[in-house]
Amino acid sequence: MKKAKQEDLLSALESEDGIDRAGFIKCMAWAGTGVLWMMSGGSLKSFGMSQLLDKDTGRLKPGITLPQADFSFVQISDSHIGFSKPANPDVTGTLQAAINKINAMSSAPAFVLHTGDLTHLAQKDEFDTLDQALKSVKTDRIFYVPGEHDVLNDGGKGFLERYGKGTRGQGWYSFDKEGVHFIGLNNVFDTSEGGLGTLGPDQLAWLADDLKGLSSSVPIVVFAHIPLWTVYPQWGWGTRDSEQALSLLRRFGSVSVLNGHIHQTMLKVEGNITFHTATSTAFPQPKPGAAPAPGPMKVPAEQLRALLGLTSVNYVGHDHSLAITDTPLIVAP
């Protein structure tokens, strides 16, 4: 970021958003995997902020306050209900911990996005368990997109019967909230070869049509399971035809892309498009290339919940601010 723009943003933060300038500058010097997203002057900026969180409580450290939001929403991902291996023998328990975090928020999120792999083996009883757990979330609505684990048995028929009402094609859809346009995409129905996700021509044509009438100043939030940017193709962590989707999105001043699948927080900013992947509520995976292959990573039990979590997003309409916080499932003392 150029220094002048950075100063402008910091000034704006000081004057209106309640973030302490010294604290903010300090946070920018920290390295971490969490992220604070701010939209200023129509362009989205991102800042590492995992160190803003108290490692013992998972909450923001004293003296640092997030902007007042017009509305907020939460992203959870990769619940893998049914998984029972040593990496986490109680995935329902850790999902419940994420739900408890949501329900403990000072104001209830407008909605929750689940970015796929709700289940581990796409079994009816696994979907039932997830549904039962999510009934306790204090929010108006939960939106879903499938992960590849959710479509294992029947090509996604069961998933779409449960969660696909009102969607188009194989489950893609869009909706608007407070001037922000949200787009849910399905990139797991054709992922066998090499593990990469695919959107397919039908979905891309629908996306082009969906975006056609929108002004370029409308903030866009896209959510899908497999990352829409190439994280690590050797492990299938990317979407083979994502560039076609991104080319449709580049004219917009602010595009935020939220994904799951890789079970860890990652961030990439490419022009006006910011990509963010969320942690899982079930188990962590190794960093790209850090292991022979992706898969459930067993860590000492006391470290597990620090590697799981949820993502909350605050949107401020009057000053075009979007703040995203990754919160681990650490239990408050």
Added chain:
Amino acid sequence: MRHMLINTRARIVAGLAVAVTIASWTASSAGPRREFVNLKVLPKDVSSKTLQHIMIDEFEDGLGVGCAFCHAGQKGSHQLDYASDAKPEKSIARNMMRMTLRLNARYFQVRRPGLGDPGLAVTCQTCHQGKPRPGE
């Protein structure tokens, strides 16, 4: 094609493949159930839950591979032809499954061993340790 077995998935499955493919639905008291075809080692009445558990938790995690390691691709598509026996790895996988079951029965006195059973003494992971070929 009415239904594709296992369907697509990223980073998923499978290593040692089982010859599975297209299926048809039949009703049962436990809900919809698939009848898998071209199964030569796994029980022909294997449930989808057991099959997916073997593919994902045993093969994928045990060998660190995806479906395409054993399953051949469909012509003109990114999708896989799960019924096809075109890839030699699939034949090797069947032999590995037979070997694993025999080792458990003969040397570890596991009665009526089945792939994916929690009581197995020897599994894919025992030798593969997350790699397609042990010792690499």
